[in-house]
Amino acid sequence: MQPHLKRAFTILALIIIAFIFVRSLVVPESFGQYGWYRGDSVKEIRNLTVNYRGSASCGEENCHENIYTVWAKDRHKTVNCETCHGPAQKHVLDAREPLMPANDSRDYCGKCHFKRISRPEAFPQIDPGAHGEDLRCVYCHNPHKPWFD
Amino acid sequence: MRMISFDKILIVFLILTGILVFLPDVNASENSCVDCHKTLTPFIEEQKRFNQIRIQHLERNAECSLECHEDRVRQLATANFQQWAESVHALKGVTCEACHGGDPKQATKEKAHIDFKNITDPESPVYYTNVPKTCGKCHSQELDNFENSTHFRKLESLQLAPTCTTCHHPHTFTVLNPEDFRNSCGNCHSIYKKVAPYDIPLKAEDMLRKVNKLKFNIDNARQDIFWAKKNGTDVAQAEKYTDNALKTLGELAPMWHEFNLTHFEDVIDSANSEIKDAEDLVKSAPVPTETAAAPGVPGFIGITGLISLMAVFYILRKK
Known part of the structure; x- marks a missing residue:
């Protein structure tokens, strides 16, 4: 075999050995246990803390029944409590744990309700420059029971 | 000849202006009672529906009248009794005459109605501005406080402000749901009607x-x-x-x-x-909670060690 080929094969062999060595160090043991991913990650993800609780638990147990029934009947029923009020798991488990103040900024409402050409025309949208004098929407509109004139 | 044509133009102009001035308002629903009362009047579901029909009539310039809807009005009058019958007032034995006047103990209708005044009569105990005094006969604490309010002063001076029945719907006398504040109080307290601070509701x-x-x-x-x-x-x-x-x-x-x-x-x-x-x-002092140690990053040391080892080999070979 010619010497330049010999050198090339040696380098290739070295690279392959280095790859196998590195792989044996880097790839975690549980890789491939269930599929093309780390088996332990399933356990880790399962152990992550749950922050959200879902809207139903707000209306339960005689806590926020009034506001819940108002919301559940009205047009914002597709927007869940925690969308604006933030994650509530801790508060549900211990009522003394207070919730963060709800996000009622004008821009937050605008995520859905500022005029966009791509939105269906029937969807309630406003031109933020022409409507509401740049005030927070909640001064006039009740987010639990939005009404339109 | 020239003078005459000028006069003619002037006359035609004046007639046209006259027509414009006396032309009836095209949009009857504009500035009508409904503007305020669609959310201010006491509503059961039935009445709400009725009101919706009224608004639609007004938008088409059709006045609703008692002649057309006599049976409907009669039905609503019965609804008042129905509402009262289910209210706390009925439970506590507060009957019609407590607010409306009249004497139910009399044998004949004429005698029973002697003191009775129609609701539109400013002397009636349930006339808009007299309502607080009537309610105050029993709810004295509430009246005392209400008399200190800006609402009451405006009611006295302008005859234009919410009275008790604006929030506590007559006959049912329920308490206004806070979820309706922005809708109901917002009739005056809004940025578009500059009569009151908009952020109150x-x-x-x-x-x-x-x-x-x-x-x-x-x-x-x-x-x-x-x-x-x-x-x-x-x-x-x-x-x-x-x-x-x-x-x-x-x-x-x-x-x-x-x-x-x-x-x-x-x-x-x-x-x-x-x-x-x-x-x-x-309460006793809170127990400080332990913070968990940050988990190490596996594999990182191995990788860096290997790379440096390879670098050393590379340099040695080159020599």
Whole structure:
């Protein structure tokens, strides 16, 4: 075999050995246990803390029944409590744990309700420059029971 | 010849202006009673539907009349009795004459109706501006507070302000749901009608939320006191604080009718601070929680070691 080929094969062999060595160090043991991913990650993800609780638990147990029934009947029923009020798991488990103040900024409402050409025309949208004098929407509109004139 | 044509033009012009001035308003629903009353009148579901029909009539320039809807009006009058029959007033034996006047003990209709005045008569006890005095016959605490309010002063001077029945719908006499504040109070308190501060409905709603929070805090404090007492702590002072806060809580409902949110908030805050004092007395110091050590990053040291090892080999070979 010619010497330049010999050198090339040696380098290739070295690279392959280095790859196998590195792989044996880097790839975690549980890789491939269930599929093309780390088996332990399933356990880790399962152990992550749950922050959200879902809207139903707000209306339960005689806590926020009034506001819940108002919301559940009205047009914002597709927007869940925690969308604006933030994650509530801790508060549900211990009522003394207070919730963060709800996000009622004008821009937050605008995520859905500022005029966009791509939105269906029937969807309630406003031109933020022409409507509401740049005030927070909640001064006039009740987010639990939005009404339109 | 020239003068005459000028005169003609002038006459035609004047006639046209006259027509324009006396032309009836095209849009009848504009500035009609409905503007305010679609959300201000007492509504059961049935009446709401009725009102919707009324608005549609007005938009098409058709006046609704008693001649067309006599049976409907009669039905609504019965609805008033129905609403009263299911109300707390009926339960407590407050019958029609308590508010409307008249004497139900008389044998004949004429005699029974001697003192009775129609609701549109300014002398009637249920005339708009007389309502507070009529309700105040029984609800004196609420009336005292209401008499201190801007609403009452405006009602006296302008004859234009909410009265008791604006929020407590007549015949059912329910309490207005806070979720409707922005809709109902917003008839005046809005940025478009410059008659009153626009942020009041939201503030009022926040205030009622604060009342609920106060109730919640009092409950918690009493629970804590109960357990502290079981553990042998002296809770006399803490109990005094919660009793005071409970008393304040009881006074909040009549005080609401003052419609002075700053004062209302101050009272809630002082009750809340009393609860906090009570909690401080019975609560032990919180136990500091341990923080978990950050988990190490596996594999990182192995990779860097290997790379440096390879680098050394590479340099040696080159030499």
